[in-house]
Amino acid sequence: MTTWPGNISAITIFADDLTDARQFYLDVFELQVLFEDDSSVVFTFGNILINLLATREAPNLIAPAKVAAADDGARAQFTLDVDDVDASAAELVGKGVTLINGPLDRPWGIRTAAFADPAGTIWEIAGPLAT
Numbered sequence: 001m002t003t004w005p006g007n008i009s010a011i012t013i014f015a016d017d018l019t020d021a022r023q024f025y026l027d028v029f030e031l032q033v034l035f036e037d038d039s040s041v042v043f044t045f046g047n048i049l050i051n052l053l054a055t056r057e058a059p060n061l062i063a064p065a066k067v068a069a070a071d072d073g074a075r076a077q078f079t080l081d082v083d084d085v086d087a088s089a090a091e092l093v094g095k096g097v098t099l100i101n102g103p104l105d106r107p108w109g110i111r112t113a114a115f116a117d118p119a120g121t122i123w124e125i126a127g128p129l130a131t
């Protein structure tokens with residue numbers, strides 16, 4: 001039996017436009033597709049599976065909970081550690097990503113920048129303060 005709590009093994013992101021979300025993960029994160037069908041695309045992100053699931057299929061997964069619309073606002077943020085936030089942010093911008101904020105030094109002692117994927121999921125890159 002796994003000790004509680006176990007490791008996070010998968011994160012499912014509901015994507016209104018699965019094709020756009022798939023291409024974003026290919027282009028921006030440079031990941032390879034692990035599994036794909038007409039309803040989902042799965043990537044390996046370190047030790048975690050990222051499952052992009054077509055929003056139309058989400059009720060089958062979470063019912064009776066309701067699926068919120070992507071434009072209702074952010075509900076989560078995923079953080080990626082990087083060595084140099086400014087360099088990583090510049091690389092993202094070079095790939096056509098629009099930053100939501102940053103890079104900026106946070107009062108809790110790290111430097112961050114944030115961006116969103118096509119499904120509306122917020123991603124943050126975080127690293128040491130600028131010198």
